[in-house]
Amino acid sequence: MKYFVYIIFISLFSLNGHFSLCQKNIIIYNENMEPIPYVNVSMKNKGIGIHSNKNGEIAVDSRSYKGKFVFSKAGYQDTAIIIDANLNKIVLKNALIHSDDFGQIDGKRVFKLGEVHGEKYGVHTNSGKPEIYLKYFNSKEGVGYVIDNLKFKTTSDKNNAKVLIRLYAANNKLKPGNYLYEKAIEVDVKIGERINKIDLSELNLRMPKYGLYVGLETLIIPENVYSYTERNLLTDEISQRNEYMPNYVLHKYRGDANDNSSSYIFIGGEFYNMNNKELRLAMELKLKRP
Structure with a gap:
């Protein structure tokens, strides 16, 4: 049991080798300045990334990883940003939501x-x-x-x-x-x-x-x-x-x-x-x- 707890503890502080919760937090907000939970954050055109926590927080070690990160969440515009040491918040804008006009619908129930x-x-x-x-x-x-x-x-x-x-x-x-x-x-x-x-x-x-x-x-x-x-x-x-x-x-x-x-x-x-x-x-x- 101790071995299992130790593994989980390490994973909290070194996910994917490049993202670390022991670094300075960045908070992701919507346009009303409310934190957005579980935002998909990944290196542009690469498979490395993580999700923000339920409080909209992430921490990225920008010293070891350079380039643009894409922030994506349903209902918001995908946003690509270069993260540096001075960045402490990101604001995502609302996305367009699809709509169609339908007439009378007939057919199977x-x-x-x-x-x-x-x-x-x-x-x-x-x-x-x-x-x-x-x-x-x-x-x-x-x-x-x-x-x-x-x-x-x-x-x-x-x-x-x-x-x-x-x-x-x-x-x-x-x-x-x-x-x-x-x-x-x-x-x-x-x-x-x-x-x-x-x-x-x-x-x-x-x-x-x-x-x-x-x-x-x-x-x-x-x-x-x-x-x-x-x-x-x-x-x-x-x-x-x-x-x-x-x-x-x-x-x-x-x-x-x-x-x-x-x-x-x-x-x-x-x-x-x-x-x-x-x-x-x-x-x-x-x-x-x-």
Whole structure:
């Protein structure tokens, strides 16, 4: 038990080797000068980063890491800043929120897109990168329908691992566009393999014209760290490994006409097409007629 506590203590003060909570704090605010919790902070075009804590605080050792950092949070404009020793606060501006005009909606009362059940083909893990893994939902039939609920499957070695959900409207090139909702939806994931059901009905969000991207964001915070030891079978050396919970269950693509776009990943301030025609997040969206 002492060994485990020691590992967690070290991780608090040296996440990713470049970000350290023992340095001077920088506080991230909104335009009302309120701290913003769990902001995604990463080196531009690189996979190194962390999230701010629940009080909107981060600390970056600018002496050992030079370049622009991208600050990203649902509902705010992504902001790239060079951090220096004199910087003690950052203000994020509100982002544009997507909206469509819909006429009378006729059709089925409810239907679903995607699939959360089925055989597990693999898992998407995170060893310390502040990334967002996105799944695309496209349905001409469902345009204008209300988004009722979302389900996604996870595995976790920690209880109450925190995940943020971001909702993006697809643009006319079927890429992630503006936010559909002005907030990140926070979810606490239980230990083990779970299907997480999120009720979105009260938000009155409508399925956009070109479809929807749902992004799952694992928080790179000490509370999500799972530490374990691993033995090298060739050298017999034992090393410590850290992963950030939870893991996202993946299904094999089965040719669903409503799932015909590659997955995207957001990291280092950019969206990247994963060009993966084989795997999809185990995720399901239920729509209902307004």
